[in-house]
Amino acid sequence: MRTYEIATIPGDGIGVDVTVEARKVLDAAAAQHGFALRWTEFDYSCERYSATGAMMPEDGVAKLAGFDSILLGAVGFPGVPDHVSLWGLLIPLRRAFSQYVNLRPVRLLPGTTSVLANRTADELEMVIVRENSEGEYSTLGGRHNAGQPGEFVLQESVFTRVGVERIIRYSFELARTRSKRVCSATKSNGIIHTMPFWDEIFELVAAEYADVAAEQCHIDALAARMVQHPDRLDVIVASNLFGDILSDLAAAVTGGLGMAPSGNINPERTHPSMFEAVHGSAPDIAGKGIANPVAQILAATMMLDHLGEVEAARSVNAAVEKVLEEGRVATPDLGGKATTEQLGTAIAEAL
Amino acid sequence: MRTYEIATIPGDGIGVDVTVEARKVLDAAAAQHGFALRWTEFDYSCERYSATGAMMPEDGVAKLAGFDSILLGAVGFPGVPDHVSLWGLLIPLRRAFSQYVNLRPVRLLPGTTSVLANRTADELEMVIVRENSEGEYSTLGGRHNAGQPGEFVLQESVFTRVGVERIIRYSFELARTRSKRVCSATKSNGIIHTMPFWDEIFELVAAEYADVAAEQCHIDALAARMVQHPDRLDVIVASNLFGDILSDLAAAVTGGLGMAPSGNINPERTHPSMFEAVHGSAPDIAGKGIANPVAQILAATMMLDHLGEVEAARSVNAAVEKVLEEGRVATPDLGGKATTEQLGTAIAEAL
Ligand SMILES: CC(C)[C@H](C(=O)O)[C@@H](O)C(=O)O
Ligand SMILES: CC(C)[C@H](C(=O)O)[C@@H](O)C(=O)O
Numbered sequence: 001m002r003t004y005e006i007a008t009i010p011g012d013g014i015g016v017d018v019t020v021e022a023r024k025v026l027d028a029a030a031a032q033h034g035f036a037l038r039w040t041e042f043d044y045s046c047e048r049y050s051a052t053g054a055m056m057p058e059d060g061v062a063k064l065a066g067f068d069s070i071l072l073g074a075v076g077f078p079g080v081p082d083h084v085s086l087w088g089l090l091i092p093l094r095r096a097f098s099q100y101v102n103l104r105p106v107r108l109l110p111g112t113t114s115v116l117a118n119r120t121a122d123e124l125e126m127v128i129v130r131e132n133s134e135g136e137y138s139t140l141g142g143r144h145n146a147g148q149p150g151e152f153v154l155q156e157s158v159f160t161r162v163g164v165e166r167i168i169r170y171s172f173e174l175a176r177t178r179s180k181r182v183c184s185a186t187k188s189n190g191i192i193h194t195m196p197f198w199d200e201i202f203e204l205v206a207a208e209y210a211d212v213a214a215e216q217c218h219i220d221a222l223a224a225r226m227v228q229h230p231d232r233l234d235v236i237v238a239s240n241l242f243g244d245i246l247s248d249l250a251a252a253v254t255g256g257l258g259m260a261p262s263g264n265i266n267p268e269r270t271h272p273s274m275f276e277a278v279h280g281s282a283p284d285i286a287g288k289g290i291a292n293p294v295a296q297i298l299a300a301t302m303m304l305d306h307l308g309e310v311e312a313a314r315s316v317n318a319a320v321e322k323v324l325e326e327g328r329v330a331t332p333d334l335g336g337k338a339t340t341e342q343l344g345t346a347i348a349e350a351l
Numbered sequence: 352m353r354t355y356e357i358a359t360i361p362g363d364g365i366g367v368d369v370t371v372e373a374r375k376v377l378d379a380a381a382a383q384h385g386f387a388l389r390w391t392e393f394d395y396s397c398e399r400y401s402a403t404g405a406m407m408p409e410d411g412v413a414k415l416a417g418f419d420s421i422l423l424g425a426v427g428f429p430g431v432p433d434h435v436s437l438w439g440l441l442i443p444l445r446r447a448f449s450q451y452v453n454l455r456p457v458r459l460l461p462g463t464t465s466v467l468a469n470r471t472a473d474e475l476e477m478v479i480v481r482e483n484s485e486g487e488y489s490t491l492g493g494r495h496n497a498g499q500p501g502e503f504v505l506q507e508s509v510f511t512r513v514g515v516e517r518i519i520r521y522s523f524e525l526a527r528t529r530s531k532r533v534c535s536a537t538k539s540n541g542i543i544h545t546m547p548f549w550d551e552i553f554e555l556v557a558a559e560y561a562d563v564a565a566e567q568c569h570i571d572a573l574a575a576r577m578v579q580h581p582d583r584l585d586v587i588v589a590s591n592l593f594g595d596i597l598s599d600l601a602a603a604v605t606g607g608l609g610m611a612p613s614g615n616i617n618p619e620r621t622h623p624s625m626f627e628a629v630h631g632s633a634p635d636i637a638g639k640g641i642a643n644p645v646a647q648i649l650a651a652t653m654m655l656d657h658l659g660e661v662e663a664a665r666s667v668n669a670a671v672e673k674v675l676e677e678g679r680v681a682t683p684d685l686g687g688k689a690t691t692e693q694l695g696t697a698i699a700e701a702l
Contacts, residue, residue: 082540083547091541115578117468141507141544151512155545156492161502189433190442190595193492194506196434218433220595224603227466227578244541244571245596252575 002035004307007067007272009042012085013281014340015073017289018296021344022071025316026300028348033312040067046077046085046281055088061096069303070274073296074281087139094132097271099264100163101170102132102240103302104247104278109294111324111334112255116227123231124254127178129171130243132264134163135194137240159194159239164201170267171237172209178234182206184216185238185246198239222246227253251278258292258333261299265306273306275299289339292331294320297347319350353386355658358418358623363397363436364632365691366424368640369647372695373422376667377651379699384663391418397428397436397632406439412447420654421625424647425632438490445483448622450615451514452521453481453591454653455598455629460645462675462685463606467578474582475605478529480522481594483615485514486545488591510545510590515552521618522588523560529585533557535567536589536597549590573597578604602629609643609684612650614657624657626650640690643682645671648698670701 010019023039030037042063044056055075057063064070070093075085093099107125108114114124140156168184175182184202188195199216206214217225219242226233226249238246251260260278277295285291297320304313323329329346330336338346361370374390381388393414395407406426408414415421421444426436444450458476459465465475491507519535526533535553539546550567557565568576570593577584577600589597602611611629628646636642648671655664674680680697681687689697 076540081547083543086540087543113468115467117464117466137541137543139543140505143544143548149513153510153545153548154491155508155510155542157506157508159504159506162500187592187595189427189437190488190592191506192434192438192488192490193494194504196432197494197504220599223574223596223600224608227600227603228607241538241541244538245574248571249574249578249600252578256579257575 004035004037004068005066006037006039007042007064007070008039009044009070009072011044011073011075011281012046012077013074013283013286014291015075015281017286017291017340018277018293019071019073021293021340022296022300024344025297025319025348025351026304028351029304029312029316032315032351033309035309035312044089046075046080049080049085049088055085061092064093064272065097067272069307070272071300071303072274072276074277074279076281077283091137093274094264097266097274098133098268099266099271099273100131100133100166101263101265101267102130102243103263103265104128104130104243104250104260106247106250106254106260108254109259109324110321111327111330112259114253116230116253119230126230126233126250127174127235128243128247128250129167129174129235129237130247131163131167131238131240134158134160135240157194159197161201164198165205168202168205168237171235172205172212175212175235176209180211181213182215182235182237183222183233184214185219185222185236185242186216187219187242189218219245223249226250247278256333257295258331259294259298261295261302263299263302263306273303275303289341290332291340292333293340293344294324297344315351316347319347322350323347355386355388355419356417357388357390357420357422358393358415359390359422360393360395360424362395362424362426362632363428364425364634364637365642366426366632368637368642368691369628369644370422370424372644372691373647373651375695376648376670376699376702377655379702380655380663380667383666383702384660386660386663395440397426397431400431400436400439406436412443415444415623416448418623420658421623422651422654423625423627425628425630427632428634442488444625445615448617448625449484449619450617450622450624451482451484451517452614452616452618453483453594454614454616455479455481455594455601455611457598457601457605457611459605460610460675461672462678462681463610465604467581467604470581477581477584477601478525478586479594479598479601480518480525480586480588481598482514482518482589482591485509485511486591508545510548512552515549516556519553519556519588522586523556523563526563526586527560531562532564533566533586533588534573534584535565536570536573536587536593537567538570538593540569570596574600577601598629607684608646609682610645610649612646612653614650614653616657624654626654640692641683642691643684644691644695645675648695666702667698670698673701674698
């Protein structure tokens with residue numbers, strides 16, 4: 001039997017709650033489609049940090065390297081500064097495994113409503129292709145004149161030609177499988193070194209894809225467009241920071257953060273890819289059984305897709321839609337009274 | 352008679368169309384309230400750039416220094432790269448005159464509807480206090496290894512203690528005159544040098560304002576919150592880039608970009624402040640008489656306020672509301688057939 005080795009890092013807060021449900025649904029899908037998933041759990045988390053001073057062991061990255069994929073819950077916990085938890089786990093993994101694409105599809109699922117007035121589901125479907133390995137998230141920089149009147153901090157953004165070109169190319173390839181439209185998020189009017197460079201490469205790559213309509217839009221105008229004319233957007237390619245902002249906004253105007261999955265993808269498959277929900281660890285509701293597991297389950301279907309189990313991914317998506325459409329089993333954020341576990345089970349059973 | 356010396360820079364595109372209307376309305380308000388505005392027009396613009404190679408003359412800044420205020424239309428024109436037009440005019444003025452506050456109030460005006468479902472006007476009123484002098488918009492950085500495989504660009508963000516502290520302090524002072532709530536836009540989880548510094552100063556200043564509720568929110572979550580729970584936002588303080596994004600988004604969820612004014616303010620009045628609409632020069636509709644002049648007229652009322660003509664500012668605001676409420680005279684973006692000029696005249700007459 002085809003067997004996939006999956007590393008799972010439930011992490012913190014509701015990450016733990018929702019990962020269990022994603023595993024349950026995936027195991028059911030695997031049984032149905034004739035393959036198996038062998039799960040190995042890792043305790044990398046803020047809890048681990050509190051106990052040991054490190055989010056993961058020194059060979060933490062190496063331990064994951066042999067797996068076919070990684071399913072990540074969420075990281076973050078009060079008392080552990082965010083930049084510690086993220087730069088100690090999430091960001092190093094994204095980089096070590098060259099997961100340079102962060103793919104964030106959103107759409108309005110059945111049984112959910114948009115915060116936008118008068119929008120139909122087919123007007124609210126898009127995907128953010130976020131650069132995931134460089135850009136505004138950088139360790140270069142620091143503080144000068146600490147404690148002096150002239151104190152200041154510097155933060156370096158770094159964009160390489162290789163890094164920009166590969167993410168833009170990915171977005172055009174993706175657009176060929178969808179609407180054949182790519183919109184690039186820029187800010188070359190205000191940010192004058194990196195963003196004109198980004199635009200320049202975008203134009204070069206666009207010229208190779210004559211069959212795809214390419215446009216550029218400043219990040220401020222693009223955020224406005226996402227609420228005013230979301231129907232005119234499909235594939236959006238964006239830097240690390242812009243992609244982060246746009247994908248939360250896109251999730252908010254479609255079904256909400258509880259429904260948005262994310263894949264950290266290594267397209268060349270030289271290292272494992274990693275799948276997670278867009279939402280965070282929400283410590284305030286952790287362990288209460290009220291977290292919505294849908295985003296995590298959809299992230300798991302992106303993992304199935306990536307593993308080549310396209311049929312199984314399709315069944316899970318259909319099961320999610322069916323359960324949401326019926327609306328009988330729904331967590332509080334969806335207007336129901338079901339627990340995380342009940343919703344996970346309902347989706348597994350709907351398969 | 353009290354007379355104010357006003358420099359006006361209509362600039363490009365619809366900037367020209369709407370500035371005429373703002374002057375008309377302000378002159379009417381001045382006549383009514385017993386003061387005068389003496390206008391001096393400057394041709395700084397992309398058109399000037401195309402003819403002379405510079406957006407403004409070498410002593411362009413010095414020429415404006417003696418005025419009481421500046422009313423700016425918009426800059427930007429196809430063929431002139433945005434970073435040229437902005438770094439050749441808008442950004443140098445903001446910096447030379449130490450207009451370190453970019454104040455961007457938004458609210459849902461009568462006669463307009465929100466793109467958000469089920470939101471009332473009083474849930475859609477907030478103000479973005481944008482840092483306007485440093486941050487992500489910086490000339491430091493450059494390109495390395497041009498044309499080589501290892502090519503990359505660097506872009507430096509610069510945050511000074513002085514710069515961060517004064518903008519945050521301004522936001523707390525402003526909050527005292529409004530809801531007594533300040534939300535700070537951050538991204539200290541991803542951007543690890545500048546944003547933790549910003550947060551640190553925010554906390555220090557917040558401690559001095561025990562009567563104001565202070566909270567911090569990551570820019571991604573804040574963008575989501577702006578569409579999901581705009582009612583929970585009032586004063587938002589943000590860096591140059593984040594403020595730029597949030598204010599366009601805020602304008603989009605309230606009445607749209609046609610209604611959003613902006614003040615580039617020097618709070619110490621050591622130099623003139625400058626008022627403009629949030630929208631750009633929209634060359635595609637320039638000169639057609641269809642641009643909505645309301646944002647520019649509201650920017651002009653911010654100018655009156657700043658000059659100390661608070662009563663006059665109030666009358667203009669009331670006139671704008673009255674005309675919008677009646678809805679008889681409305682530009683195409685507001686669902687009407689009136690021209691820019693007709694709407695400007697209607698507002699002047701409603702005074
Ligand atoms: C044109 C651009 C540089 C400018 C900015 O980002 O400051 C504009 O978007 C604005 O908001 O005033
Ligand atoms: C937590 C944070 C660093 C992270 C990011 O910005 O990458 C998160 O917001 C995300 O979107 O995955």
